[in-house]
Amino acid sequence: MRDLVVAGGGPVGLAVALHAARAGLDVEVREPRAGVIDKACGEGLMPGAVAALARLGVDPEGIDLHGIRYVDAGRGGVREARADFRAGPGRGVRRTVLHAALHDAVARAGVPVVATAVRDLEQRDDHVLVDGEPSRHLVGADGLHSGVRRLAGLTDARPHRDPRRYGQRVHLECAPWSAHVEVHWSPVGEAYVTPVAPDLVGLAVLTADRTPLAELLPAFTTLAPRLAGVAAGKVRGAGPLRQRTRARVAGRVLLVGDAAGYVDALTGEGLALGLAQAEAAVAAVAAGTPEAYEIAWRRLTRRHDLLTAGLLRATRAAPVRSHVVPAARRMPWAFGWAVDQLARPA
Structure with missing residues (x-):
């Protein structure tokens, strides 16, 4: 019996596999799409994400990023506000380059990647049946529209009040x-x-x-x-980007990355969070306490969710949106603090 099956071979799923291999777990990745996978994303890695990848021995080629610059058009012309990263540079990396680097690292670690999706799961006392095959744990890292989330009964189906983005x-x-x-x-x-x-x-x-x-x-x-x-x-x-979950753990099934719930890409911290969740999920699995991941997930995401949800609510109305850049210019300390909170390791 395997220790862990990872559903989803994107960057976060591959990070789960790398952490699991380092922890001495018998792990397998299941991903129906072959080769390097591209997707719509901003492709900017926050300093925390760069550091998390470095801990895995992954160093994708890209362009150093020194901070965030807000820009809009005002009555007197172009307005801008800038805040530099205090935790070191981030990096702009093509999604395909990042995925290829992680894919190579997984291959070097000897982790098998099977070209199939997870279509069925059944919980048992001491394992979970994944498409009829026993595994001690299953991690769902299969994206915004996660099939594992649905199969585990973790989708929050309540109607959304916010506009879909x-x-x-x-x-x-x-x-x-x-x-x-x-x-x-x-x-x-x-x-x-x-x-x-x-x-x-x-x-x-x-x-x-x-x-x-x-x-x-x-x-x-x-x-x-x-x-x-x-x-x-x-x-x-x-899209739609907003995805809600009832919980992140159900028995021996854990959700990470976008599959675990998503607020919005507004602050650009998604991959850094996903990499931190990957590490926390494997730590819980290795310790035999998958339920501990729920607490770790809440701790990791609290700061991001508060900042992202707050900014989304504040900028929902077009007249308010026009005041974002002027406010950042008037209060550079506040803008710098917010960028620093998002850039630091989770």
Whole structure:
């Protein structure tokens, strides 16, 4: 009998597998998609995520990020506020580059990756049957629309009061123009600009408007002039972003990453949180106390959820959104504190 099956072979699932192998557990990853997986994401790693990857011996190639820059258009022209990371640089990394680096690390660790999805589970006193095969534990790391979350009965099906938000991402074939992640604010949402290679910039837009990306971009008047004539790649989308769970542990089944619940990508801390959850979940499994992960999950996510949910509520109305950058300019200490809270290790 295996000690652990990981459902989902994205970055967080592979991190679970690496931590499990280091703990001496017999672990297997199940992922139906073969090879390197791409998805819509901002591609900016916070300093905490860079440090978590380094502890796993993973050092993906990318562009150093020195902080966050908020930008919008005011009556007197472009306004901006900037806060640098105090915990060292983050890194802009293409999703495919990050996934390939983790995939290579898992292969070196001798962890098998099986090309199948988890479709059924049954809880037993001392193990869980995963598609009929016994494993002492199962970790669901299978994303926003997690099948493991549904199979374990952990989905919170109560109706959402907040507007549903979606993300779209595209790559721009141009040299980066900033060493910061730029967040451009507009009435329709936020656009995140992240340098990911010497000749490539990632652009991600978060919005409640399901309009195609090309039709949303003119609303970002501080950004549109830079995009004129720039070649763009394939647009990828994700959403709805808000996902709620009743709990993160059910018997011997644990949820990590987006599968464990998601507020929004507004603050860009998702991968750092997922990597911290991966480490905490494996620690609970190795100790034979999977229920302890619920407490660890709450501790890890509390700061992020409060900041993200608070900023979402505060900026829901378009008139309020126009005051975000001016407020950050007037109170640089508060803006710097918020960025530092999000950038530090979980």
